Amino acid sequence: MLAESFEEFVESLELDNLDDINTKFKTITKRLNMSYYDGSTSEEDHGYKVGSLGRQTAIRGISDMDMLFVLPESKYEQYDNYEGNGQSALLQDVKKELRKRYSNEKVIVRGDGQVVVITFSNYEVEICPAFENDDGSFTYPDSNEGGKWKRTDPLVEIGESEYMIDHTHNHFKYICQMIRAWKNNIGFKMGGLLIDTLVHRFFHKYPAYVTVTYEDYLPLFKDLFTYLKEQNKEQNYWRALGSRQPVYDKHKTFISKAKKAYNKIKDLTEESEELYEKLQEVFGVRFPVPETVAKAEFSSYAHRSASATTEQFIEHLFQVDIRYNLKIECEIKANGFRVGLLRRFIRDKKRLPLSRKLRFYIEENEFEEKHRDAPYHIYWKVRNRGTEAVRRNCLRGEIEKGNSEQEEVTSFNGEHFVECYIISNDVCVARDTIEVPILETPFPMKVQS
Template identity: 55%
Template sequence: MLKESFETFVTELEVDNEEDMMSRYKRILKKLNGEFWGEESEEEHGYIVGSLGRRTAIKGISDMDMLFVLPTELKAQYDGYEENGQSTLLQDVKKVIKKIYPRTVVRGDGQVVVVTMNGAKCEIEVCPVFERTDGAFDYPDTNNGGRWRKTDPLPELAASEVMTDESSGHFIYICRMVRAWKNNKGFKLGGLLIDTLVHNFLNDDKYAKYKDSSFESYLDLYKDLFSYLKNMNKEQSYWLALGSRQHVYNKDGAFVAKAKKAYGKLKDLTEESEELYDNLRSVFGNKFPLPEAENATQAYRESIEISSARKTEEFIDEKFDGVDIKYNLKIDCDVEVKGFTRKSLRSMLSKFERLQPRKQLTFMIKENEFEELALRTKDPDYNFRVYWKVLNRGSEAIRRNQIRGQIFPDAGMGRRQERTSFRGGHIVECYVVHNNVVVAKDRIKVPIESSEITA
């Protein structure tokens, strides 16, 4: 039944390395407390914030956000430096952490100290803060000579906890499934904004009934949630975060168009729809579970395909440690039209043009936000790798035994040469991988007339 699929899915989305991360968090906190407070406590003066703190993170998360509260009297010391006391503070915290992790990459990152934990498959971002009289915190920003900025995450944790109780846990489940959708479709949407939008949705009078939701009503719930998101103003630059009412920003509003497509996939579905599970997997990813009967039908369909074509497709969530989309990546393709004349494939698609066989294609990265960050900070630890995937679809691909779909590394130029060969709705995907976690992803469809793509 569908309700079991939803229930199984949210369970399988749970973070699977939290215990390991927690042990490292406690070790860092104990060392910092010893250095700055003179007491070796694994509990005092520290908070886990962000998605992990709000309990809305999912498997594959690539960072833990940690606040470490310093003695208030030390703030005057760092204010007393002639230049950028904030930078000095980060360096002091970094030196302490290096004492317990001498061979681990520890770097200052503008506002936090980042500890790369390869064994735990994550990064712990340590943000040293000073408590303010209003209960919020001042944290260091080393940019432009240094200054203090305000952060107020504790009301966000409290608001998340209240909504979790009011919805019998479904607030957390919904937030996790929205993250799965975001990672599957490969677009940037911050965790705090996700939780804020879901919180606002459940507090909207029109949709407040879903606070008393159950897995039986999840299909209707996600129809309404995507309808709610698709009707937002994509030009809106910020929202007021749950609990804290701090500004939480979104640069491009891409989630609005993505929600419109998701809504289109779900709006006409019922539990009896033939395309029910195909469409749910299209929205939330191939990890969305099939019931036994559907799984048997799917296995039969695949066995028919395998009989005439090798099943060669690879999947990023199986090849790498996790998928946690946090950066924008945009790819395009130059299509050879006549000789040296070239057209943008995305431009052609916008005009509903299809490709003809025997055309030279050059896929390229047009925007890589992670690379821009690496160049801007000049930090060698912002290393990354680029991978490509070319997947051929359709009966012709099966007949020719050329499904492809393997994930292979970029040759170093951010480009991929292919050639159109035969009819089908083919796909090219590109991934940016940092610390063996996919942090950016984009795809482009390649519709070929009359006769997949060949290397």
């Protein structure tokens, strides 16, 4: 039964817009071939899907397609000898050519100065213009800090991923996809190349899992989260699968998140009463629960209050593809005076009494920092839990549009949480959760009137 749930979950992660992605790829490739190769109308020559799509590890809800387009060598000579920032001039030239096809879409040069971005209705295409080297790697422009050339080797990474997919009978791909689902559910930034690299290294450390089946997924994820949580926090980068180029992760948030995930599942067996509840906490509400288990484990609690069914989940409202960091904090006030911050109270294990005013606010929004002119929306979710919330019919859990702050009041006991979401282009690109709080006598909230 558990094996079937894992298999069904993996199937639910498969891309559902691949035809549209392929059409966009061919159209862009054709336009650039017409611009740079004497009017060629080829939809395939000189273009490569790279990133997670190229490595076949992308999942449903992906909000960006990375592609590489190889330019003629003469263009390298032209912009390498350019007076000033030749790399920026090259990107502007590619941008100008793409506008000839996409005059109605918003075409911008992305802030990191390495790609041209075309924004469509629900995802972006990032085009990296590049020049092919003799060894099969590529040189691409970086317009930052006056401009420079960098090297990348994505085709070797794609080849290694394809080998591992075949070697593990697709399970390398499935595990990489489930780690993406975990990342999106918990809400933290972790690059796709780092995910694939660490899963690749895991399979080499635990070669017995090369022959893994769905029946082995529970012990596999116990070992995988152990492997992730034991990564060195002082390590600045990991060597990518295949290419061995450095893959950086400044914050290394995945280490602490993996520790929490491991603690949730470490004692689980297929007979555990909380098995599916915990797996949903790790991988999200879309993780399938067998109907017989759902009736036995969840129905008694759910039907104790009509409001138990009102909880909304961001996955049901928007695509989710977490690509940016988001951090929310909460200021606590008593009698009009500030008494501290919620995360510090949680850290110090202080008890929060009733009748405290809470002001939740966004402390860090990486999306806004990187895309200052890009529109986005903020949504909040307040969820009360516990017997008192059920008795008072005050579980809440609706997802509502708001601004950078959300005010609440502590009013009765129970375990509760608040979530915040950044929505851009109809995609949830960042999310964060704060427990309110996990103490011996937590409390719920009501909207400040």
